[in-house]
Amino acid sequence: MPDAVVGRHVVISRGDRVALKDSDFTIPQGAITAIIGPNGSGKSTLLHAIAGLLPISSGALSVLGATPELSQSQIAYVLQYTTVPAGTPLTVREAVGMGRYPSLGFLRRPSAEDKKRVQQAMERLDITHLADRHLTELSGGQRQRVYVAQGITQDHSMLLLDEPLTGLDINSAKTIDSIIHDEPTRGCSVILTTHDLEEAKAADHVILTSGYVVASGPPEQALTTDNLAIAYGLGSLHDKDDDSPLFPTEHHEPHGHDHGH
Secondary structure (H helix, E strand, C coil), X not given: CCCCEEEEEEEEEEXXXXXXXXXXXXXXXXXXXXXXXXXCCCHHHHHHHHCCCCCCCEEEEEECCECHHHHHHHEEEECCCCCCCCCCCCEHHHHHHHHHHHHHCCCCCCCHHHHHHHHHHHHHCCCHHHCXXXXXXXXXXXXXXXXXXXXXXXXXCEEEEECCCCCCCHHHHHHHHHHHHHHHHHCXXXXXXXXCHHHHHCCCEEEEECCCEEEXXXXXXXXXXXXXXXXXXXXXXXXXXXXXXXXXXXXXXXXXXXXXX
């Protein structure tokens, strides 16, 4: 099976600043890939480029066998912070239904199938009881579930999520996490950014960034002590007499998702 994303010598700039230096990486099809690294390491920049929202400065980036721009119609992208303009009287059902807009075409009314897709997405995200509430009345976690529902309502073979579990209540985090793990069973490739090591270890594939791609591969290959020391600049913190890994795997409590990190 061909890879979902292939990057060769990819350089991405934001304005005058190079946000991601010359990098090679691959992302497998039908799997969960976590992009992890310190703040400002190029995680969101890379996600934006895969989504076709940010052009690469040089190199080659193939997404679903084409350029990112040509693949956009197959990509559902859920941003971390989607702001609803104040005073917009948008209900949860209407917001989720917006995910069907790309496939509706000009002035076409939603069909029974479209409405069914909206209903199924709301059920999967446990927000049917909120269907007639306005977005402005929801908690942050509930609103994030609405945006993920909107994303999966689209026709898509790739789901991109920018820090989807950050700062959420535990119920919302678990609900969205179950979607992340369920989508590959439907043939969808999931790519998410995170700063939570446990979340990255639970993925099938990891891209570790630090202004460039330090490592790309299965978690046990990408998240070695050496790679993490390079990415996070932790070499100086490691006691030379201590052979324990920087991030012990045993007895490691996963971070709670009910507060921001």
